[in-house]
Amino acid sequence: MSEDLVGKVAIVTGGASGIGDATCRLLARHGASVVVADIQDDLGARVAREIGPLAWFHKLDVAVEAEWEALLAAVLARHGRLDILVNNAGISGGTNSVEDFTVELWDRTHAINLDGVFLGCKHAIGAMKTTSVRKPEGGGAIVNISSIAGLIGSAGPFAYTASKGAVRLLTKSVAAWCAQERNGIRCNSVHPGGIDTPIFNPLWQMVGHEAGKNFIGSRHPIGHMGEPGDIAEAVLYLASDRSKFVTGSELVADGGITSGVQRRTLFAAP
Amino acid sequence: MPRLDGKTLLLTGGASGIGAATARIAIDEGANVVVADLQVEAGEKLAAELGAKALFVRLDVTDEASWIDAVAKTIARFGKLDGLLNGAGVGVAASIEACTLAEFQRVYRINGLGVALGCKHAVLAMKSTGGGSIVNISSILGLRGQPTTPAYSASKGAVRLLTKHVAIHCGQHGYGIRCNSVHPGYIDTPMIAPRLATTIDNMTGRQFLESLHPMGRLGRAEEIAKMVVFLLSDDSSFSTGAEFVADGGVTA
Numbered sequence: 001m002s003e004d005l006v007g008k009v010a011i012v013t014g015g016a017s018g019i020g021d022a023t024c025r026l027l028a029r030h031g032a033s034v035v036v037a038d039i040q041d042d043l044g045a046r047v048a049r050e051i052g053p054l055a056w057f058h059k060l061d062v063a064v065e066a067e068w069e070a071l072l073a074a075v076l077a078r079h080g081r082l083d084i085l086v087n088n089a090g091i092s093g094g095t096n097s098v099e100d101f102t103v104e105l106w107d108r109t110h111a112i113n114l115d116g117v118f119l120g121c122k123h124a125i126g127a128m129k130t131t132s133v134r135k136p137e138g139g140g141a142i143v144n145i146s147s148i149a150g151l152i153g154s155a156g157p158f159a160y161t162a163s164k165g166a167v168r169l170l171t172k173s174v175a176a177w178c179a180q181e182r183n184g185i186r187c188n189s190v191h192p193g194g195i196d197t198p199i200f201n202p203l204w205q206m207v208g209h210e211a212g213k214n215f216i217g218s219r220h221p222i223g224h225m226g227e228p229g230d231i232a233e234a235v236l237y238l239a240s241d242r243s244k245f246v247t248g249s250e251l252v253a254d255g256g257i258t259s260g261v262q263r264r265t266l267f268a269a270p
Numbered sequence: 271m272p273r274l275d276g277k278t279l280l281l282t283g284g285a286s287g288i289g290a291a292t293a294r295i296a297i298d299e300g301a302n303v304v305v306a307d308l309q310v311e312a313g314e315k316l317a318a319e320l321g322a323k324a325l326f327v328r329l330d331v332t333d334e335a336s337w338i339d340a341v342a343k344t345i346a347r348f349g350k351l352d353g354l355l356n357g358a359g360v361g362v363a364a365s366i367e368a369c370t371l372a373e374f375q376r377v378y379r380i381n382g383l384g385v386a387l388g389c390k391h392a393v394l395a396m397k398s399t400g401g402g403s404i405v406n407i408s409s410i411l412g413l414r415g416q417p418t419t420p421a422y423s424a425s426k427g428a429v430r431l432l433t434k435h436v437a438i439h440c441g442q443h444g445y446g447i448r449c450n451s452v453h454p455g456y457i458d459t460p461m462i463a464p465r466l467a468t469t470i471d472n473m474t475g476r477q478f479l480e481s482l483h484p485m486g487r488l489g490r491a492e493e494i495a496k497m498v499v500f501l502l503s504d505d506s507s508f509s510t511g512a513e514f515v516a517d518g519g520v521t522a
Contacts, residue, residue, distance in 0.1 A: 065371050098389050098436045099397075103334055106383055114424060118374050121420075122366050150427070153434020153511050155442055161435045162382060162428040165412075169427025172415025174366050180417045248415050 004240050006031030009079040011071070013037045013062050013120060014089030016044035018197030019145060022228035023086055023235050028054045030236060032084065035075055037062075039089075062089045062116030068123045081131035084239045085124040087117040087167075088145045092199050093159050106159045113163035114170070117144050121174045121187065129183040139184025143238045144171045145231070146189040148254045168250065175248030186247035188238045193254030194219065195226040221256030272300030273503040278348040280304045280340065282331055282388060283358035285313035287459030288407060291491035292355055292498045297323060299499060302348040306340050307358070331358045331384030337391045345395065352402045353502040354392040356385040356429075359407060361461045366420045374421040381425030382432075389436045393447055401446020405501045406433045407494075408451040410517045430513065437511030448510035450501050455517030456482065457489040484519030 010027050014020035016038035028034045028051045036051075037060040038044035048057040058074060061067050075082055093109035096102075121142055128140030149156060150164035171189040178185040194200075194216040203212045217224035234253045237243050252258055279296055283289035284305035293303045297320050305320075306329035307313040317326035327343050330336040344351055359381045364373060385406050396402035411419060412426030429451060436449035456462055456479045468475040480487050497516050500506050515521060 097439050098386070098432070099393055099439070101386070101390065103383065103387070106386060110378070110382075114378070114428075115371065115375065118366075118369075118420065118424070119371060122369070125367055150431060153431065153438050155435065155438045158386070158432065158435050158439075162386060162432040165431025166378070166382065166424035166428040169412055169415070169430075170420055170424040173411075173417065173420040173423035176415040176417035177365050177367070177420070 002029075003031045004242065005084075008032045008083040009035070009075065009081050010084035010086065010239065011035045011037050011075065011082065011124070012086040012088055013060060013116065016040040016047055018199060019192065019195060019228045019231045020086070020088040021047050022232040023088060024048075024055060025051055026229065026232040026236050027084070027239065028052075030240070033079055035071070037071060062087075062120065063111035065119055068119045072123050072127045076127060076131065082124060082127040082140065083132045084141050084143070085120055085128075086143045086145070086235055086239065087120040089116055090145060090199070091160075093157050094202065096158050097155065098158050101158045106162075109157075109159040110163050110166075113160065114166050117167050117170060121170070125174075125178065125183070125185055128185050129181075132184065139186065139244070141239045141243070142174065142185065142187040143235050144187070144189045145235075146171070146191050146250075148191050148193050148252070148258055150189070151191050151250070151252065151258050172248045179247060186238075186243070188243070188246060188249050188251060190231060190234050190238065191250055191252045191254060191258075192231045193226055193257045195228055195231055197228055219257065220254070221260060224255065226253065226255055272298070273499065273505060274299040274301035276300065277352040277502070278302040278304070278344060278350060279353040279355065279502060280306055280344050280351060280392070281355040281357060282306045282329060282384070283407075284355075285309040285316055287357070287461060288454070288457065288491045288494045288498070289355065289357035290316055291495035292357065293320060293324070295492070295495050295499050296502070297321070299503070304340070304344045304348075329358075331356075331388060332379045334387055337387050341391050341395050350399045351392065351395045354388055354402070354404045355498055355502065356388045356404070356406045357498075358384055359425075359461070361419070361422055363418045363465070364421070365418050369420055374424075377421035378425045378428070381422065382428040385429050386432055389432065389449065393436065393440060393445065396447050397440070397443070397445040401448075403502045403506070404436060404447065404449040405498050406449065406451045408433070408453050408513075410453050410455050410515070410520050412451070413453055413513070413515070413521050434511045441510060448506070450506070450509055450512050450514060452494060452497055452501070453513055453515045453517065453521075454494045455489050455520045457491055457494055459491050482520055483517065484522060487518065489516065489518055
């Protein structure tokens, strides 16, 4: 166990499952106090319980500003500070294309995937700039989970793609603002490829978990899907002071998907 | 032969700025032009000036019923739709700390959902009539960060990526519809007019914005319109899902 986050306080949205669950556990293993923030009470409370005294659960609907205000008030009352926010909560919105998406689906997807990130950044900055450690190697860190869908196009879910492109550039705007303000807060985006999490439950239900994993894995040059822990490690780096010169950047962890234009080649190696 | 001969184009934000400049060039290039805008007076005036091959329709890009109506009027007047410019947009400056959720959502609704709905209804109209071209105006702020525009930046990042979805979806379905994004630098249009008169670091807003561009000046609406016309025309027939930058060197 490393102790690089000892004394720091982190909020992880969507902390009850998938990448958020793995991130909560990893940040706590590195010494952070972790607030498991999620709309799923039972799962979230269980994650906090399993982590132990360093973690607690707080119910949060990321799309509701009053709930963010209540969360930040609770965190400051309990710890007196905030150092790390991981905006991880997100939904796929289900299958939709440019032809058949509805405004209702667009709004529902963006309420969580974009408004939630906007509100998280806005309220976390307010809390971090007055409470986080202010020294050259310190300061707050915001990590926004975007997606490879925020980097390259796909025929996948349309509203989701828009929301992840929005998070990518929102992140840079927040980073640029915090840099200009010299408030010590950094903001970066993480772009996972296919990770074996509940976001794929609809696919697992259709074709089975193993078959689905193999299919999506085969689309990655590395040959398999990622695990939630693979992304948690990327988040840990961006949340810790080891990345103190990194802001407004895009950390890609995608098994190679965005690194090339094709999975097979006509041009044989010599 | 004119490059847009016989094509019918719907231009949102057509009453001013990049949209209006595109309308003028498109008419010269032989197109039928539907000027679609919330600004009724300016839009009607421009359509009248452009003559019989132009039509004004009032369009609220955030309202799906308004899109259905605008496309229906376009087809009723000119027979079919061949191209769409999603040029309507708003620019607002407010930092992440100052911007309210309501303002964030308002900007994203116009710049993000408005473009998405335009793509939807253009695809639905063009997929059975031989295809066409969609051009979405993103921004250099869809490529790089800017400290005081979280809502605008998010919306332009969304446009950049949703454009690629439209391109891939239409390509895979064989619709013959292309979709590309255009990323202008700071262009001398009504959108940035309020900024030009402000002062920063002992410079006027105009001098400051000019200084961001290696070419040392703002862009002109016509310079973006020419790129848009290229993308709406068959001259760009193998380009889709791509990002076209015209920014005086800012992102270089």
